[in-house]
Amino acid sequence: QVLLxxxxxxxxxxxxxxxxxxxxxxxxxxxxxxxWLRQASGQGxxxxxxxxxxxxxxxxxxxxxxxxxxxxxxxASTVYMELSxxxxxxxxxxxxxxxxxxxxxxxxxxNYWGQGTLVSVSS
Amino acid sequence: EIVLTQSPGTLSxxxxxxxxxxxxxxxxxxxxxxAWYQQRPGQAPRLLIYGVSSRPTGIPDRFSGSGxxxxxxxxxxxxxxxxxxxxxxxHYDRSPHAFGQGTKVEI
Numbered sequence: 034q035v036l037l038x039x040x041x042x043x044x045x046x047x048x049x050x051x052x053x054x055x056x057x058x059x060x061x062x063x064x065x066x067x068x069w070l071r072q073a074s075g076q077g078x079x080x081x082x083x084x085x086x087x088x089x090x091x092x093x094x095x096x097x098x099x100x101x102x103x104x105x106x107x108x109a110s111t112v113y114m115e116l117s118x119x120x121x122x123x124x125x126x127x128x129x130x131x132x133x134x135x136x137x138x139x140x141x142x143x144n145y146w147g148q149g150t151l152v153s154v155s156s
Numbered sequence: 157e158i159v160l161t162q163s164p165g166t167l168s169x170x171x172x173x174x175x176x177x178x179x180x181x182x183x184x185x186x187x188x189x190x191a192w193y194q195q196r197p198g199q200a201p202r203l204l205i206y207g208v209s210s211r212p213t214g215i216p217d218r219f220s221g222s223g224x225x226x227x228x229x230x231x232x233x234x235x236x237x238x239x240x241x242x243x244x245x246x247h248y249d250r251s252p253h254a255f256g257q258g259t260k261v262e263i
Contacts, residue, residue, distance in 0.1 A: 078193075078201065078244060078255040094252055128200055133212070140248055142191035144212055146200035 035059040037067075037129050037147035044153045050117040053150045055129030062110040063087040064135040068143060069103060069114045071125040081127070083139030084112055092139055119154045126151050158183050160245050162256035169261060175232040177259045179245035184225045189249040192221055192230045195258075196241045204243075205230060235261070 040054040055067060069081040082093035084103045091103050097116070105112045112129060126149040132141035159182040169175055179190070188208040193201035203212055205221035208228065218233040232239055240263055245256040 077257045078246070080253050080255075092251075130200075133203065133206060140189075140253075142189075142203055142206035142246065142248060143193075143201075144203045144206075146202070149200055 035131065035145045037131060037145055039127075039129060039147040039150045042151040042153070044155070045119050047120055047154055047156055049119050049154075050115060051119060051152050052113055052115040053127050053129075053152065055112045055114070055147050057086075057110045057112070057131070060131075063107060066132045066137060066139045066141070067103075067105070067112045068130050068132065068139055069101075069112075069127060070130060071127045072149075073122075073125040076125075078128075081114065081116075083132075085138055086112065090138070116152075119152075121154050124152065124154045157252050158185070158247055158249065158254055160247060160254055160256035162243075162245060162259045164259060165257075166260045166262060168263070169235055170263065171235050171237055173235055175230075175235055175239075175261055177230040177232075177243055177261075179223075179228040179230070179256050181226045181228070181247060185247060185249040187249050188224075189247060190221075190223070190228050191246045191248070192219075193244045193246060194239075194241050195244065196238075201244065232261075 036058045038056045068083040084091045102115045129147040130143035131145040133144040161180045163178045190208045192205040195201045209221045220231045242258045242260045
């Protein structure tokens with residue numbers, strides 16, 4: 034079955050960077066884009082960006098441009114999301130999620146989700 | 157950019173009753189790229205509806221979606237205990253994609 038397994042919780046100080054991983058299994062990794070979203074406590078969902086797992090093309094929401102980098106390792110079927118210059122408002126659960134349709138390039142609904150990774154930013 | 161506004165914020169109902177959740181877009185969607193997700197406490201969202209009205213495999217038929225243009229609706233015909241959760245609409249019509257702020261369905 035399709036699984037997305039994310040790395041564990043992180044605690045960071047303001048100004049630091051965090052790198053969260055998302056390991057995919059149960060499908061052909063290169064056929065589907067992976068998106069990253071986040072959700073602050075008690076709040077709604079916000080898209081961070083996406084990556085084409087085949088060719089590595091990425092797209093980032095304007096809010097995070099310049100601070101986020103999404104990469105993938107095809108040999109490990111893993112996608113990474115690195116967010117830099119952290120501030121307290123970046124405290125949230127970060128989710129990776131898979132495009133529902135192959136070769137959708139991030140322009141898709143999301144039918145498989147990771148379990149979420151809590152990133153806490155505090156001095 | 158398109159903003160999605162969901163209403164009501166909270167819906168208080170009993171098991172067995174029906175629920176109607178609304179999602180209004182600030183601009184008309186040019187496609188049918190509108191989805192709905194369910195999120196239970198402490199869990200990741202789950203896709204319920206995509207393409208306005210299509211259900212993924214495994215989603216019960218008591219969930220249905222409808223609408224076009226700027227007005228979209230998620231209907232739950234008979235609430236089961238596990239349906240009490242938060243529901244989000246999501247457009248992927250054009251960049252930037254966006255989610256609504258959510259509707260909580262509570263007992």
